Amino acid sequence: MKQVVVARYAQGNPKASDFRIEEAAEPQAAEGELLLRTLYIAVDPLLRFSLDESTLTGGGRMDLGAPMIGPTVSQVIASNHPDYAAGDYVEGRTAWAETTVVAPDKSDYRGPPRKLDPALAPVSTALGALGGPGQTAYEGVIKVGRLQVGETIVISAAGGAVGSMAGQIAKALGARAVGIAGGREKCQGLLDLGFDAVADYKASDFAAQLKAALPDGADVYFENVGGDVTLSVLPHLKRGARMPMCGFIAYYGLGMEGPGPDHLPGFYRQIMNKALEIKGFAGLFAGQKGLDDIAGWMKQGKIRFAESFVDGIDAAPEAFASVFAGHNHVGKLLVRVAPAI
Template structure:
């Protein structure tokens, strides 16, 4: 396919929170598919917070470390527009990790550790959900609530970053399981959106009376805390956890721009006291490796009308740098943050 395409590359390593100027848009020729390769046209791009781990000058954690000038990596939904591989036909929709670019070549036989691109059924749900409710965020929410959190009917579940892609699905899963769901989010609009999704309560951590709101929302304490944030939010949750509470930990966005040692004071002494005094069970996990079971459950609940999948959409590849930076600077998005790169061919 002749012509030019755009791609976003890493122009500078992030110092603290990412800035739009850390990225650069380039124009390059559209590649051609070789033997047993497929050419993908990017339709949707997911701006996952975990991408932040890959753009420190020195790798601190995570599996990916980017070099300056490399195309930004990240999950995408694409359409096959040329195929030299028997398992993929032109017109197929797939989910993979082809990055911030308009077209990409993939060799399914030589795919990364997540395997070849996943084929999608557009009749099941909008293909964009493969990056949210029916993708990694959905798997993470299911793993945190069902497998790690072991939520039972009648329990109270607290979720931080509850208006995000993982949190918004996790709260709904907790409700499906018969639990009480309390979300923590930033701003009245996000809290209103959570209540509209069925959360029993939503507390604004930016409000001056956050502590009072939070205590009022947890008259009997909390049995499970799905932590996506860390920082001051988690410090506010710890005193209200019941004895034996479970704390699935799938993120700590308060510290993504911090090195191995953050600024003082040192809160570890109090943290350890809570762990011992309450017999807390804390487990970090990566739900993206949870397998198909969670996605099948969520798909079933979606068909039954028990799970909704809010999406916040920005238009055009050129919007990706600013939208990604906004993830770390108090955005107003609810649900999965997506970039619509193109319509289907």
């Protein structure tokens, strides 16, 4: 079977050449273990942190020459664990490999693999609308952003898995959703998902587009990006606006410490003058209530699971690199490794 191993730590934004495809022997499941066949791999931006040579978080860094690890959906091929049976679908953090072995009782911080119900929705959505991105969007909009009916939310990286869900959740709650994304095609994709207005941060008239999209300012800024996009949004925030700080992808390629002098003094002045409330959050999972709400909105047609696919495990390194280089996919980009049996 094939697997993707880490060839070198990323310098700047990740490149496909930071990885290597290797042939490996089929693993065997021992007592208490599951043999899994990978169906989908999620190329999540936060995986960049585990590819940093000088990570400040200490743990979590990948070993060179070892398989890359991240969120996946798999099918159980053989089970030596009483809670799982062959044929079950599961979501968890596993190797980027065609087949892999996990021990549910010894799993990482996210706990044992989550069993999925294929009757509820396609199992790939466990990595998008009904997975980490959907739950992150839900918590960021509702709990951290405290978005109210009739308010306006502006969302950066709105074409991504989290942002596209955040905008649709905002609409389902009766708010106005404005999305920022790169390129006309992506912005059109957001309008197709029901966003009220968009602004293309790669266009030369981005500032004018943003002004037109936010004639009365914004009550919430769902922050996914940082850098110049954020500096452009700040003047449009109302007094007392909330800023759920979900991510800062524009900085990920700079390593954990970032560059030297930056725009922070101006940024802090805006926080002070406007009494902005900024609250960071990470790893907030909405749990069953959130998943039920999202599934309910999907059933009512209020939320669509935007996802797109590239095929074969060989495509995983290039797909991961494309997250940072700008691709045209709206919603969750997944690597489709194999069809379910």
